[in-house]
Amino acid sequence: IDVRVPPQSIDSFVQFLRLDDVKIEYIVRMHDIGTLIEQQNLLYNLSRPSLNVNDFAYDKYHSVDEIHAWIDQMASTYPTLATPFTVGKSYENRDMKALKISSSKVATKLDGSKAEIKKAVWWDGGLL
Incomplete structure (x- = not known):
């Protein structure tokens, strides 16, 4: 032991x-x-490499601070597509940040007509 x-x-x-x-x-x-x-x-x-949006290592462990910095960097790099938000607090009372990825509310169909985008949810993550 x-x-x-x-x-x-x-x-x-x-x-x-x-x-x-x-x-x-x-x-x-x-x-x-x-x-x-x-x-x-x-x-x-x-x-450790820099936390640039383009070279972020998704197969490596990152601290909460590094992940939050990456989320903020994604939001500043892609302001029309990525929006950071807080989903709650961890058991250590730290913010749990997430990233909302979305585009405009209207999409163009293959025939050229416009259509409202239907709401959908896709959640994926590896929290330990």
Whole structure:
């Protein structure tokens, strides 16, 4: 079993493991996981491409801030087609932004006549 213990609790946790009625053997595999995570995040952010609308990596994980920046960028790049809006709050009380993609309310048919566009909903996403 892997157990992560905050630095301020290590001494008391080790004392608990060594109690006569507990006596659990243990091995410390990583002494400072926080520093390791910070180093990995730094390397990841340095190697990350820009969040340009045209080169946004859809197969990579992006933070909420990066996704919101992309949504805002899409809206500014395509103001007549894309409109950002908030669908609610996350369990962390952060805005959950979405992007409405729409064109004009009237479409031109193949025969040249005009017709009102029927409303439709298409929802796709990968929220974890």
